[in-house]
Amino acid sequence: MCKDCGCSLTRHDHDHLGAHSHVDSHDHSHDNGHGHSHEHGASHSSSHSHSELHTNPQLNDKKTLSVIHKILDKNDVEAGHNRAHFEAHNITAFNIMSSPGSGKTTLLENLKEYTKLNYAVIEGDLETSRDADRLIAKGITAYQIQTGSACHLDAFMVHGALHHLPLDGLDICFVENVGNLVCPASYDVGTHKNIVLLSVPEGDDKIEKYPVMFRRADVVFITKCDLLPYFDFKLDEARAQLKKLNPATQIIEVSIKDGDSMQAVAAWLKDNIRGAQ
Numbered sequence: 001m002c003k004d005c006g007c008s009l010t011r012h013d014h015d016h017l018g019a020h021s022h023v024d025s026h027d028h029s030h031d032n033g034h035g036h037s038h039e040h041g042a043s044h045s046s047s048h049s050h051s052e053l054h055t056n057p058q059l060n061d062k063k064t065l066s067v068i069h070k071i072l073d074k075n076d077v078e079a080g081h082n083r084a085h086f087e088a089h090n091i092t093a094f095n096i097m098s099s100p101g102s103g104k105t106t107l108l109e110n111l112k113e114y115t116k117l118n119y120a121v122i123e124g125d126l127e128t129s130r131d132a133d134r135l136i137a138k139g140i141t142a143y144q145i146q147t148g149s150a151c152h153l154d155a156f157m158v159h160g161a162l163h164h165l166p167l168d169g170l171d172i173c174f175v176e177n178v179g180n181l182v183c184p185a186s187y188d189v190g191t192h193k194n195i196v197l198l199s200v201p202e203g204d205d206k207i208e209k210y211p212v213m214f215r216r217a218d219v220v221f222i223t224k225c226d227l228l229p230y231f232d233f234k235l236d237e238a239r240a241q242l243k244k245l246n247p248a249t250q251i252i253e254v255s256i257k258d259g260d261s262m263q264a265v266a267a268w269l270k271d272n273i274r275g276a277q
């Protein structure tokens with residue numbers, strides 16, 4: 001259930017995981033290669049508070065709130081299970097979130113030229129496998145989740161995708177969430193860090209208009225900075241807004257046409273993988 005728009009109250013089946021693309025054709029049994037069983041008794045303390053549910057005027061009765069809390073709690077348990085998957089393989093997982101068209105896939109396509117870290121990508125979109133196909137064409141391991149109508153990924157969808165990725169030897173797994181500045185921020189999918197992209201053509205006003213997303217960001221990549229001369233985007237104002245909402249977040253100005261900025265992205269990733277000093 002998306003607590004912001006009510007898009008998928010009962011959609012925690014695995015019907016989301018249809019018609020996917022991936023690089024490697026190998027056996028994906030539920031036990032082999034992952035070192036885990038499917039007994040989900042373990043839980044973890046979620047970093048996402050459910051308290052904001054009570055501020056939604058459409059969700060103001062106790063019965064509805066009880067159902068939502070149960071769904072979110074189950075998601076959080078599954079998210080912890082996903083983290084255990086990653087950590088068992090010494091993988092750092094990053095949840096990448098942004099509006100559609102901000103450059104998530106393009107960034108991942110080009111990142112390969114600037115880092116020796118081995119990474120794979122779980123792609124989320126409503127329909128098509130276009131983004132995964134683009135990454136695969138660049139030699140990057142990718143797996144597509146088609147959500148149908150859900151406007152975000154959840155931990156169950158990501159868990160299903162993990163059985164279709166070769167985890168051994170990976171340093172990073174990126175979860176490229178559905179393009180949306182609202183709902184993805186509400187769901188822990190089992191990653192370790194949140195990356196949020198804000199592109200110059202979107203405008204600097206998006207930060208204060210969609211504060212939940214930016215409060216959850218460990219880093220914000222301001223993308224398409226080569227377009228700054230052509231748009232009324234105030235970098236100083238954007239930085240001030242971000243720091244006001246989230247003083248701890250890091251901010252990196254990025255253009256895929258600027259090798260130095262891509263090196264800065266690669267350096268941030270290296271500094272934030274598991275075991276980094």
